[in-house]
Amino acid sequence: MITQELKDSRTALDAEIVELREGVAGDNPTTDELAAINSKLDELEQLNERIATAERMEKAEAERIARMAAPSVQTGLNKDERKAAEKFNLFAAVKDLAEGRQLTGVAAEMNQEARNEFRGYASNTINVPSRFIEKRTDIDQATSAIAGTAVAPYVDALRENSIYSQVGINMVTGLTGDYKIPVVGKHSLAWASAENSSATDVGANFGKDTLTPYRLTGYVNISNELAIQNAGAQGAVMADLGRATASALDAALFSTATVSNAPTSLAATSGVGTFTEATYTANASIFSDLVEAEMTLADAEGLNGRLAYVGATNLINDLKKSASVASVAPAITQTLSPSQHIVNGYPFHFTVAATSSAGVSGDFIFGDFSRVYMGEWGGLSIFVDPYTNAGDAQIRLVVHKYVDWSLVSGGAFVKATSLVA
Numbered sequence: 472m473i474t475q476e477l478k479d480s481r482t483a484l485d486a487e488i489v490e491l492r493e494g495v496a497g498d499n500p501t502t503d504e505l506a507a508i509n510s511k512l513d514e515l516e517q518l519n520e521r522i523a524t525a526e527r528m529e530k531a532e533a534e535r536i537a538r539m540a541a542p543s544v545q546t547g548l549n550k551d552e553r554k555a556a557e558k559f560n561l562f563a564a565v566k567d568l569a570e571g572r573q574l575t576g577v578a579a580e581m582n583q584e585a586r587n588e589f590r591g592y593a594s595n596t597i598n599v600p601s602r603f604i605e606k607r608t609d610i611d612q613a614t615s616a617i618a619g620t621a622v623a624p625y626v627d628a629l630r631e632n633s634i635y636s637q638v639g640i641n642m643v644t645g646l647t648g649d650y651k652i653p654v655v656g657k658h659s660l661a662w663a664s665a666e667n668s669s670a671t672d673v674g675a676n677f678g679k680d681t682l683t684p685y686r687l688t689g690y691v692n693i694s695n696e697l698a699i700q701n702a703g704a705q706g707a708v709m710a711d712l713g714r715a716t717a718s719a720l721d722a723a724l725f726s727t728a729t730v731s732n733a734p735t736s737l738a739a740t741s742g743v744g745t746f747t748e749a750t751y752t753a754n755a756s757i758f759s760d761l762v763e764a765e766m767t768l769a770d771a772e773g774l775n776g777r778l779a780y781v782g783a784t785n786l787i788n789d790l791k792k793s794a795s796v797a798s799v800a801p802a803i804t805q806t807l808s809p810s811q812h813i814v815n816g817y818p819f820h821f822t823v824a825a826t827s828s829a830g831v832s833g834d835f836i837f838g839d840f841s842r843v844y845m846g847e848w849g850g851l852s853i854f855v856d857p858y859t860n861a862g863d864a865q866i867r868l869v870v871h872k873y874v875d876w877s878l879v880s881g882g883a884f885v886k887a888t889s890l891v892a
Contacts, residue, residue, distance in 0.1 A: 682877060734876050742882045804816075
């Protein structure tokens with residue numbers, strides 16, 4: 472941190488001034504001795520002014536970061552926790568580790584809490600506990616569908632740029648081991664053949680899905696010069712990490728085929744419904760496919776819950792021009808955000824994460840997102856590597872995040888590939 476470096480310089484300067492004073496013989500210093508002392512005192516005065524300015528700049532930056540994390544005002548964090556989140560300075564922690572110093576203050580406290588969550592840690596690592604990343608109520612039958620609320624700039628950026636966080640899947644945080652989700656199968660009852668006839672055994676069809684951690688990882692290099700800055704640099708790096716994380720999660724979750732080394736994508740889950748897509752007709756067939764998906768899900772008794780579409784961006788063109796009733800009602804009846812619209816009465820999230828073929832087709836899924844569970848193990852782990860790119864005056868930040876997800880009822884979704892030409 473710049474302020475700490477200046478204070479260290481002031482401590483050294485204080486020692487020099489004391490040494491000069493002690494070296495003066497009697498009460499009558501020579502002209503040279505006075506000149507040396509005055510020079511050091513002038514230097515001390517300038518250093519004090521620089522420290523005061525640096526402290527004001529760091530305070531202003533902390534307030535700016537707090538404003539970026541405005542959603543924290545509405546979280547369940549108490550006053551002291553909110554202050555801690557606002558005081559956390561990623562770059563200061565990075566610089567401390569890169570230069571071989573121990574973490575101190577808020578960074579050290581958060582690091583220790585996160586280490587307990589991770590049940591182990593690597594040295595030279597900055598760990599952020601899950602409660603400072605997102606705040607949720609306890610997970611139980613009544614609250615498992617409650618989405619998280621961002622409390623820090625990193626997750627604010629991630630949420631802003633992600634689709635998975637908008638569709639309403641169940642988030643389970645703070646996991647330390649595998650998480651088992653009991654699944655009740657479909658039972659059937661039968662009409663009695665006579666007044667005293669025996670009841671029919673309808674079975675006890677119970678199963679389970681298990682969430683097991685998959686590691687999402689990547690790195691970003693920052694220059695030593697960037698690491699000592701406190702103006703927009705930190706926000707830019709954190710936003711970039713957030714977008715990268717969101718992009719990787721969305722790409723694996725909404726891809727038609729499962730991404731290598733990632734959990735099974737929703738569309739690749741066993742039991743997801745299909746139907747025969749319409750032959751392409753400009754501004755009509757894609758909307759027809761959406762209606763067919765709704766009917767297919769209704770036939771499978773899955774038309775309930777938190778229903779939404781997620782589809783490729785190349786479906787936008789025709790849907791913007793389509794009509795549910797010719798010359799009367801447009802297919803897209805409302806725009807909620809640049810990536811979210813109301814189509815066929817349901818939210819439709821357009822994303823590059825959904826599989827598409829330029830000029831040929833775009834894929835989409837439709838279903839009940841309350842049947843999707845995403846688990847997170849611990850918070851966020853950032854390994855600080857000052858050696859790999861030391862020759863280029865760069866510090867490498869290696870990010871690790873452990874997640875898994877599961878669609879517990881494949882029949883709650885329908886997938887399709889709509890032709891776009």
